[in-house]
Amino acid sequence: MPTLIGDLELPRVSPNFLELRKAVRRYRREAVHIGLSGGPDSLALVAAALAENMQVTAICIDHNLQAGSAEVAHNAAAMARHMGAQTIVKSIHVAPGEGMEAAAREARYEAFAQLTDEIWVAHTMDDQAETYLLGGLRGNPAGMKDASRRLELSIIRPLLRVRRAHTHGACEELGLTPWQDPQNFDDAYRRVAIRNKVIPLLAQVHGGDPVPGLALAARRAVEDAEVVEGDVEKRRHEWQDGFPTALAAEPRGLRRRMLADFLRGHGIAVNSRKIEAVDQLLINWHGQGGVAVGKSANGRLEVVRQSGKLKITD
Template sequence: MVAKIGELVLPRMSPNFLELRKAVRPYLHDHVHIGLSGGPDSLALVAATLAEGVQVSAMCIDHNLQAGSRAVAENAAALARHMGAHAQVHSIQVSPGEGMEAAAREARYASFSQLTDEIWVGHTMDDQAETYLLGGLRGNPAGMKDAFRRPELSVIRPLLGVRRAHTHGACAELGLTPWQDPQNFDDAFRRVSIRNKVIPLLAEVHGGDPVPGLALAARRAVEDAEVVEGDVEKRRHEWQDGFPIALAAEPTGLRKRMLADFLRGHGIAVSSRKIDAVDRLLSDWHGQGGVAVGKSDAGRLEVVRQSGKLKITD
């Protein structure tokens, strides 16, 4: 049993930390890059991975969105080095305002991809449950995958099967003081409000902890989506030269995913409203005109029904 990681002496009894060590083992290889905010989830992930004898490079991002953010990132890097990891701080720029969380995530991943082709992040089962509820409010209940590929970066989430209580507990067992993001206490953020208000209310209504059931539903949503996405990928050749009207006979869920793939293949951003409108050219055809789906240098892009297929014209 490892007694130390870097300068940090490991306690003999650490049940929360042990849960994290078991969680990371299926994903281990010689050198792991971890996105480290300094919060309890990512800090505990760095510690658990190091305790398994793996070389760790911690990547600490300064988003420049809060006063003192550079100091937070530098402190996270110092904690990682104290535990024996390599650590770097990278500064990025994110415009504040609506959609800031998504913009920060994209900028963060872009920064990661400049230095590695695989990054580990510290999302837990609690994050999975919150993501499922947030998706449901948008009409798209979905979950996070253990691993997924972006264009230039693989993202690994080794802790999706463990609770946030384990990461907080592990930091306490190790004597680590994680950074507490003040945004995590601001109910103006929808995810925070779900965490602090909705999930406790669900626990009261349910008569027990709602997180495991929500996380299981999220995982099943991911698994179901993977089956459909696999079918779409195998059949992509069918709509390379226009979307055949005959595909109107396909099940609704599959057909709409096919249509989304068809549009994306032409560089068109998709939305539920746009897909529904295009789908009516297949499933509710009564001679209506084309559906506007975007713009090009030549003008408005439309999907029209033409010669037995849906075509994109401008």
């Protein structure tokens, strides 16, 4: 057991930090890249990976969205180096406005993909519960996977079974002073309002901590989705030359995922409204015209029903 990570002395008794170390052992690599904001979750994750004898490169992204953001990124990098990690600080620019949080996330992952093909991020069980509630409000209750894949980047979430209290507690045990993002105290952000208002209210109604149950529901949603997605992948050949109208007989959930795959295969962005409209061409056919699903160089893209199949025309 190491007594030091870099120049940081590890305490003899650190129950919170031990929970993190046990969590990262399941994902042990010789070398890892970790997204480091400087907050308690990512800072504790860097420390845990180092304590488990992994070579860590901490990537600190400066989004340039707040005054002093460059200083925050460089301070985070300095703390990581103090613990023995290598660091990269990368500045990116995100256009402010509606949907800024999602845009910042996309830009961050694009930046990670330029530097590595696998990134560890510090989402906790509490984040999983919040994600499930937010998805439910959009009609799509879902969760985060332990490991997921974007086009050029694998995303690993070693702490999904660990509570936020453990990451905060670990930083206290190690004597680390994490950055506190002021947005985490602004209830104008839906996730923050869920965290600060909704979950405490659920705890009162439930008579106990609601996070483990919500996180379990999120994990089950992920597992169920993986089964359906696997079936869709195996059957993808069935709609390579058009989506057969005979698939209207498939269960609704499976059919809609098939339709989504069909549209994405033609480079069409998918949302629930489009899927519902296209699905009507299958289950409620009465000779109606095509459904607009996007644009092309020649005009708008439509899904039409022709000769027993759904086809995409422009």
